[in-house]
Amino acid sequence: MTSGPGPDAVRPGRPRRQHLLERVLLLGPGLGYLTVLFLVPLAFIVAYSLLDRGRFGGMVPVISLDDFGRALEPVYLRVLGTSLAIAGITTLLALLIGYPTAWAIARLPKRWRLVVLILVVLPFWTNFLVRTYAWIVLLNSEGPLNGVLQDLGLIDAPLGLLYTPGAVVAGLLYAYLPLMILPLYVAIDRLDPELREAARDLGAGSFRVFLTVTLPMTLPGALIGSIFVFVPSLGNFVIPELLGGGKTVMIGNLIRDQFLKARDWPFGSVLALEVIACLVVLLVIQSRVARRYAPLPHD
Amino acid sequence: MIGQPRSNQRSAFVIGLLSASLVVAAAGTTVAQDPASSLDPGADLSTQQLVISNWALYMPEELPANFEAEFGTPVTVTNHATNEEIVAKLTAGGDSGIDVAFVSGQFAQALAAQGLLEPIHHDLIPNLANLYPEASELAYDPGNVYSVPYAWGTTGLCYREDLTGYAPDSWYDLLTPRANVSGKTTALATERWLMLPAQKALGFSANTTDPAQMEAVKQLLIAAKSTLLAYDDTTFFSRLISGEASLVEAWDGWCNYAIADPGVGSSVKWVVPKEGSDLFADTMVVLKTSQNKEAAHALINYILRPEIHSWVAENIMYKVPNKPAMEALTPEFLAAFPNLTMTPTELLTGESLVDLGEAGPMYTEIATEIAAQ
Numbered sequence: 001m002t003s004g005p006g007p008d009a010v011r012p013g014r015p016r017r018q019h020l021l022e023r024v025l026l027l028g029p030g031l032g033y034l035t036v037l038f039l040v041p042l043a044f045i046v047a048y049s050l051l052d053r054g055r056f057g058g059m060v061p062v063i064s065l066d067d068f069g070r071a072l073e074p075v076y077l078r079v080l081g082t083s084l085a086i087a088g089i090t091t092l093l094a095l096l097i098g099y100p101t102a103w104a105i106a107r108l109p110k111r112w113r114l115v116v117l118i119l120v121v122l123p124f125w126t127n128f129l130v131r132t133y134a135w136i137v138l139l140n141s142e143g144p145l146n147g148v149l150q151d152l153g154l155i156d157a158p159l160g161l162l163y164t165p166g167a168v169v170a171g172l173l174y175a176y177l178p179l180m181i182l183p184l185y186v187a188i189d190r191l192d193p194e195l196r197e198a199a200r201d202l203g204a205g206s207f208r209v210f211l212t213v214t215l216p217m218t219l220p221g222a223l224i225g226s227i228f229v230f231v232p233s234l235g236n237f238v239i240p241e242l243l244g245g246g247k248t249v250m251i252g253n254l255i256r257d258q259f260l261k262a263r264d265w266p267f268g269s270v271l272a273l274e275v276i277a278c279l280v281v282l283l284v285i286q287s288r289v290a291r292r293y294a295p296l297p298h299d
Numbered sequence: 300m301i302g303q304p305r306s307n308q309r310s311a312f313v314i315g316l317l318s319a320s321l322v323v324a325a326a327g328t329t330v331a332q333d334p335a336s337s338l339d340p341g342a343d344l345s346t347q348q349l350v351i352s353n354w355a356l357y358m359p360e361e362l363p364a365n366f367e368a369e370f371g372t373p374v375t376v377t378n379h380a381t382n383e384e385i386v387a388k389l390t391a392g393g394d395s396g397i398d399v400a401f402v403s404g405q406f407a408q409a410l411a412a413q414g415l416l417e418p419i420h421h422d423l424i425p426n427l428a429n430l431y432p433e434a435s436e437l438a439y440d441p442g443n444v445y446s447v448p449y450a451w452g453t454t455g456l457c458y459r460e461d462l463t464g465y466a467p468d469s470w471y472d473l474l475t476p477r478a479n480v481s482g483k484t485t486a487l488a489t490e491r492w493l494m495l496p497a498q499k500a501l502g503f504s505a506n507t508t509d510p511a512q513m514e515a516v517k518q519l520l521i522a523a524k525s526t527l528l529a530y531d532d533t534t535f536f537s538r539l540i541s542g543e544a545s546l547v548e549a550w551d552g553w554c555n556y557a558i559a560d561p562g563v564g565s566s567v568k569w570v571v572p573k574e575g576s577d578l579f580a581d582t583m584v585v586l587k588t589s590q591n592k593e594a595a596h597a598l599i600n601y602i603l604r605p606e607i608h609s610w611v612a613e614n615i616m617y618k619v620p621n622k623p624a625m626e627a628l629t630p631e632f633l634a635a636f637p638n639l640t641m642t643p644t645e646l647l648t649g650e651s652l653v654d655l656g657e658a659g660p661m662y663t664e665i666a667t668e669i670a671a672q
Binding site: 053055075076078079082140141142160162163245246247249253254257259260261262263264 | 386
């Protein structure tokens with residue numbers, strides 16, 4: 001570690017006021033944006049969750065906690081459970097597929113890495129809905145996948161692949177896998193090879209090196225990737241609708257339906273808060289673990 | 300405010316904010332039944348402009364341009380996928396910017412009850428005289444006080460005769476399908492039509508609000524769910540064409556889309572199950588917030604012209620409640636799409652759907668329970 005001026009040292013020729021102005025200018029747009037488009041709507045959701053639904057929708061200005069009780073009814077808990085399970089399985093699969101992929105990319109010659117990373121994000125250049133519809137074409141009973149399997153004589157009748165929870169997981173995994181690969185790649189790429197060499201010099205086998213050095217040091221990246229995959233999977237309602245055929249309901253569908261179909265904004269707000277609560281818990285866990293396994297400072 | 304202490308100013312500001320948010324929160328709860336606006340029959344329509352919201356493909360594409368060419372009123376069309384979607388938009392508070400909305404009768408009834416609709420000025424729509432008398436007496440809005448019917452029809456089964464190998468005639472053909480059809484059926488997803496097959500199969504009203512009856516409906520629909528390919532409101536006819544589905548719950552007009560297919564259309568058939576079905580009407584309503592009410596009425600009157608409404612029927616393949624328009628359809632066209640020949644009397648044997656009022660949330664909850672199984 002080199003010794004230098006600490007963060008508190010005042011640099012000569014830079015008055016404090018200018019420092020403040022700089023901060024305001026740098027933080028202002030982002031903070032303003034988040035305040036208007038995140039905090040204010042959040043306040044509305046909290047306020048709505050305390051009101052009651054009007055006869056034709058809208059809200060009656062009566063404070064009531066009934067909707068919080070309703071959210072605990074078995075049918076809604078089951079939807080939440082299904083959503084957590086589907087998002088969890090998607091995240092786990094993304095981790096299992098994403099880790100080796102990121103590892104392989106990080107080991108590629110430098111000029112190939114960029115090409116492969118572009119290939120990873122390439123699907124994002126096509127509209128999300130179009131890509132999801134492509135899965136419908138691919139998986140349906142008259143589609144190419146069933147056609148090939150039947151032509152090869154592997155199956156007699158088309159498999160019911162589409163409109164199942166499995167199809168939902170496949171669609172979510174496809175949509176969000178790049179969000180797992182990218183942070184993992186960064187974490188693996190930043191690994192100091194000398195640390196692994198040192199472990200090996202001290203007599204650790206490959207597996208031991210992976211378990212005691214590589215894995216803990218890439219864990220924060222894996223957790224960020226997991227959050228990136230889990231959060232949008234949990235709230236997604238388009239994929240369950242298109243690939244689940246309306247037969248698999250996730251919490252996102254339920255919330256969307258409360259606002260757009262049932263016109264029950266108070267209950268929709270309660271469900272939205274429920275999801276936010278789940279995510280806050282996850283983020284707290286993530287930051288705790290990340291702090292514990294934070295890579296050693298390099299400088 | 301000059302001279303007041305600062306803290307008072309601040310609390311005044313906070314109170315202002317709070318009351319503003321209460322106003323926003325309370326939007327849509329006011330049930331104001333103010334009287335009809337006074338409209339000017341001689342208004343210059345070229346100074347007005349219309350925004351209409353309709354289902355996609357539910358109107359000839361050239362209709363807005365033709366109307367503008369004749370009256371000078373520019374027309375913008377937006378689409379909604381379901382009644383629920385447009386009603387959510389219209390009840391969200393404030394001016395939706397929409398002048399004329401196309402909604403099913405029971406939803407027009409709910410919108411009218413909230414005071415969101417301009418009463419129809421019959422003097423501005425002389426072509427109302429073209430409607431079948433039956434179309435003016437539908438339960439959701441007798442006398443067409445708030446709505447003008449645009450198309451009407453019923454719900455039934457649409458199937459590929461070559462794939463089913465038999466002719467279904469009961470809602471149970473959908474609810475407890477034969478082995479060769481199981482897994483190749485779809486049901487409508489929007490609440491009222493999701494419930495309809497089970498309600499009719501069990502001999503209940505399509506407007507029932509009896510919890511015990513709805514419990515039986517729920518159980519039957521939950522049992523049927525495992526045999527369904529999917530719930531589908533919008534693409535069931537293309538699933539029939541591709542052969543992905545062989546029997547679907549369908550609105551009569553949309554079954555015609557499958558019948559119109561040059562390839563397999565000849566083996567697509569339509570039946571109203573023997574247990575009975577509904578009578579739905581899709582209507583045109585004018586929003587109270589519209590600043591272009593004269594043009595809105597002119598558009599409705601234009602659509603009700605026999606030659607225009609007949610052209611609409613040819614395009615959307617739905618029955619229109621307009622007598623001279625239906626009589627103008629060619630025998631060849633009617634022969635190709637037999638369900639268009641249902642008479643108003645036959646249609647009226649179906650049960651007219653009305654708004655459920657306080658029982659609405661019960662239907663939503665049951666729909667959720669079925670979907671979450």
